[in-house]
Amino acid sequence: EDQVTQSPEALRLQEGESSSLNCSYTVSGLRGLFWYRQDPGKGPEFLFTLYSAGEEKEKERLKATLTKKESFLHITAPKPEDSATYLCAVHVSTGGGNKLTFGTGTQLKVEL
């Protein structure tokens, strides 16, 4: 069974304190790994798609990386406005159709 696990569940950082969020997956036939940001009471906002091990993508203070077993979302010098829940999801090739399987998310809080 395809599984996606995110850690930590919650993370509290001081402004400027860099850190990484983890998304580990056990799937058969990864076709893509996606990162989303979700603010309270809103729908998820698309951040990145990664397709193959070794791939990296960046956007402002965020950088996503992918290996064969996990993905990291690195946050460099975070600001309070980076506070949100970060979700990762995988798209698999076998029997899943176009579905994404989501992890339970990491709730990030960045304090002044």
Place this chain on the structure above:
Amino acid sequence: GAVVSQHPSRVICKSGTSVKIECRSLDFQATTMFWYRQFPKQSLMLMATSNEGSKATYEQGVEKDKFLINHASLTLSTLTVTSAHPEDSSFYICSAKGGWNEQFFGPGTRLTVL
């Protein structure tokens, strides 16, 4: 680009009534849309996959007669919660599939059934 809207953003209804939620892709055509439900502090739970012009595919445990999905055009899918009860109160979110299998999400609809 890749904007998805939902209407209404918030709805309160009495038990036993039906509620329709609309999901629109504003600047792209989406042959596939998805409907999710999210309970407080939990991740998204896929309810069904909606394909334009054909019947929706429901996930195990989701009652298709209770959650009616219609995907009549390439930019519009609707979810109707029939005979709503308090346990149906939740945050409903739709998404539309992009060209590379990414999904673009709407802002969500908060349903409260009294």
